[in-house]
Amino acid sequence: MEINIDEIYEGSPSFQLKLETLQESQKVLKKYITGVVKTATQFIKAAEHLSDIGDKFVNCIFGYRDLIRGELTTQIERKLGEQIMSLGKIIQETNNNRRTSFEQIKILLIDPMNDFVNGDMKDAKLAGKKYEKMTSDLQSSQLRYLGTSIGKKNEQKNEQVCYENEENHLLQRLQLVTKLHAVREKNKFEFVQRMLAVLYSQLSYYHQSYDTLNDFQSEIQDGTVILEKIKGKYNSLKTKETEQIKTLKKRVVHSRKTKSKDKKKLTKTGYLFRKTGGMVKDWVKNFFVIKNSQLYYIKSHKDMEKRGKMSLLLSSVKNSTDLKRRNCFEVFNPTSGKLILQSTNPEETRSWIEVINNNIEKLLNSQQTEKHSKDSIAWNEKTLKTIYDIPGCKKCVDCGCENPDWCSINLGISFCIDCSGAHRSLGIQISKVRSLTLDQLSQDVLELFKSAGNEKINDILESNLNPQLKNLIKPNENDSVEIKSKYIQRKYSKREFIDEKFKKNKEDLNKMLLKAVIASDFNEAHLSLILGANPNWQDSENNNISAAHAVINSDPLILELLIQFDVNVCLLDSFFKMPIHYAIDNSNLILLKKLLSYKKKIYISSPNPKFLNAYQYAKKLKKTQVIQIMKKMIPKKIIKKLINQKHIKQTDEKSITKENNNDENNEDNEDNNGNNENNNENNKDISKDNNNNNNNDSNDSKYIDNDIGDGFEIITIDKNEKEKEKEKEKEKEKENKNKNENND
Known part of the structure; x- marks a missing residue:
């Protein structure tokens, strides 16, 4: 099992597996060699059991041959395996004629093999332990270096230690593999060579076995030639070790100083x-x-x-x-x-x-390049024409490339495929990337585009870009992706090119957004979001209302804008109302449908007993049209849950009021008479909520989500809030008991 230099340098799991296999084979090899030495020693000490011990000795030889059979891949090495078999057979024949050669066996076989085990094999084992320790030290130094804060005093020292450990670890890895290979290659001739020496001694001690040994003499000569060739391979391995050390050193230095060419690399x-x-x-x-x-x-x-x-x-x-x-x-x-x-x-x-x-x-x-259906192509052509008619959108907003086919649906801009990768790396909180040819944009998104566009956005984000330096700073379509990416990061993430008049702190931006939504000012609302306003901010000085609450009396296009910036439509204000409650108040059916289809979340319980969920609220106000829309868009099983809503302090599930039971029965009768449109409306694929809750949310608006299927989620109060309510109830019960006892 050869391990090449690339595997040694990379140190991959496959390399580790090969290394472990080599180490395990050395353990097994040591076991067999030790067995040979042990049986040979017993052969000397126990003459009376010579024959039995000799048989064991031969069996060890045969076992050794079976062990290395898989490693004998070349014709010469296979001949070596054949010689091992013949060797065992001859020893088996001459076993009873070797009583006087016990001392020679010790000198020619036992001692050299012990030297091999205690020398080369032991060195390889120690190298393995040293490699394990250096692996641990390397990882520790890497963690220490990578964990050091930038600018610390010991940063350079830790860096130097880390790089030295990397180089030493790599060299030790090479030395370990070299020693293991050396043991394996040396083993192929060392054992046979010693046994051949024993056989040479047998020729002089046992004349009666001369004929048998003489028949093997030609094979011994062939074996000598084979051994010389294998020895040459072993010697070349040692020479190659020195060259590989030099190559690896240069490779380590080169990899740290030069940039790799990954422009087209995919793996x-x-x-x-x-x-x-x-x-x-x-x-x-x-x-x-x-x-x-x-x-x-x-x-x-x-x-x-x-x-x-x-x-x-x-x-x-x-x-x-x-x-x-x-x-x-x-x-x-x-x-x-x-x-x-x-x-x-x-x-x-x-x-x-x-x-x-x-x-x-x-x-x-x-x-x-995939083929689209005729309807899809027609739709996309219409979309492209609509986008290209918007001022500035016929060219990439960042590099000026003609006919861009990608866009950001929250920023309302179009760009080329080169710039799309950089926009994608900004994250969806800054730019939501879509394809103008692969994705179908909704009519609401197209309306958002018409109110934004490349020219308007660049007037904001490039407002402070010096016209004389603009051509030097802003990339063109022929520039590399790397140059475009750096510019896009500076433009959208760091906002380096905006005018001073646009620079505001976070709180001012949040107030600016809320004010713009209340005033139905789309441009001002979009500007505040582009500059970093939080769409989920709640005004503690104004009943904890958020932009989603304020949009009910505003332009529906502004709600679409907030949706594209991941607004949370389930926030509660100080009156325990969500945006959907205000849509019901105003009978704003357009916004009601949009709110129900956007997140598909129903707030079903609250710690405040005055709270009514959206369906109960509509029933209370007798909003007939609202109720019909909700019954069409919300599955029947969820309508039942909304009817039977209980507050936190109502812990007994069976304590459902008669009024709720009557409502449920009435709703069942109404549903049985018609309204089979539910299933068509409820199978729409709606994206899940990103749960971007603002830190300023009141405790009353804490909740957890439970997916109940059909794309809807029921939102319930947090367990901690339930426990607080229970504790308050217990305290009230104790106070009432104390008052009654005092009255008595």
Whole structure:
């Protein structure tokens, strides 16, 4: 089992598996050699059991031949195996004629094999232990170095120690493999050579066995030639070791000083540190692989299962700036979630990001060439015409490339495929990327585009860009993806090019958004969101209302804008009302439908007994049209749950009021008479809530989500709130008892 230099350098799990196999084979080899030596010693000491011990000795030889049979791959080595078989047979024949040669056996066989075991094999074993220790030291130094905050005094020292340990670890790995190979190759001739020497001694001691041994003499001569050739292979291995050490040293230095060419590369392997989840956050070193447009990792050579598989289609990757650790990057996938990884140097980080982006671009390009249905093509052509008619949208908003076919549905801008990767890496909280040719944009999104567009957005985000330097700073369509990505990061994430008049603190932006929504000012609302306003901020000075509450009396297009920025439509204000309650108050059927279809969440319980869920609230106000819409859009089983809503202090599930029972019976009768449209409305695929709750939310609006199917989720109060309510009730009961006792 040969291990080449590339495997040694990479140190992959497959290499570790081969290394462990070599080490295990050495253990077994030592066992057999020790058996041979032991039986030979017994052969000397126990002459009376000579024949029996001799048979064991021969069996050990045959066992040894079976052991190395798989390693004898060449014709010369197979002849060596045949000689071992013949050797055993001759010893078996001459076993009873060797009583006077016991001392010679010790000198010619036992001592050299002991030297081999205690010398070469022991050295290989010690090298293995040293390699294990250096592996542990390397990982510790890497963790210590990577965990050192940037700018600390001991940063350079830890870095130097880390790099020295890496180089020493690599050299020790090579030495270990070399020693194991040396033991294996030397073993092929050492044992046979000693046995041949014993046979030479037998010729002089046992004349009566001369004929038998004489027949084997030609084979002995052939074996000598074979041994010389195998010895030559062993000697060349030692020469190659020196050359490989020099090559590896140059390779280590070269890999740290030069940039790898990953512009077109689609595959990559290597060790990365992975941030684990759970209660205790930790960093674990795993072997990661990018292959067939998938990212996965392997725990170790003992567990080769492909774990954490993540399709790179619709994924995004970016440098992580939120962590204080160096060389970190994030990979996000809507299905698999977020993966935070760390490499050992900046060049490796850049290389991983480059390869991931190459795969994403390839997948998107391949999908773009697929055939679409006639209806889809017609729709997309209409969409493109609508977008291109908006001022500035016929060219990429960032590099000016003609006919862009990608867009951001929350920013209302269009861009080319090169810039789409950079926008995807910004994260959906900044830019929601969609394809103008692969995705079908809703009419509401198109209306949002008409109110935004490339020119308007650039007037904001490039408002402070010096016209004289604009051509030098802003990329053009011929610039590399890397240049475009850096510019897009500066423009959208860091907002480096906006005018001073747009720069506001977070609280002012939040108030600006709320004020704009109340005034139905789309442009001002969009501006505040682009600049970083929180769509879920609640005004504690104004009854805890949020933008979603205020939009009820505003333009429906502003609600679409808030939706594209992931607004939470389930926040409660100081009156225990959600936005849907105000839509019911105003009989705003358009916004009611949009709210029901957007998140499909129903707030079913509250610690306040005055709270009514949306359906109960509509029943109380006798909003007939609202009730009909809700019955069409909400499944029947959920309507029943809404009718039977109980508050936190009503712990007995059987204590449902007669009024609720009557309502349920009435609703059953109404549903049986018609309304079979429910199923058609309820099978729409609605995206799940991102749960972007603001820290300013009151305690009354805390909740947990329970998926009950049909795309709907019932939102209930948090357990801690329930326990608080129970404690308050117990305290009131105690106070009442004390009052009664005092009155008595």
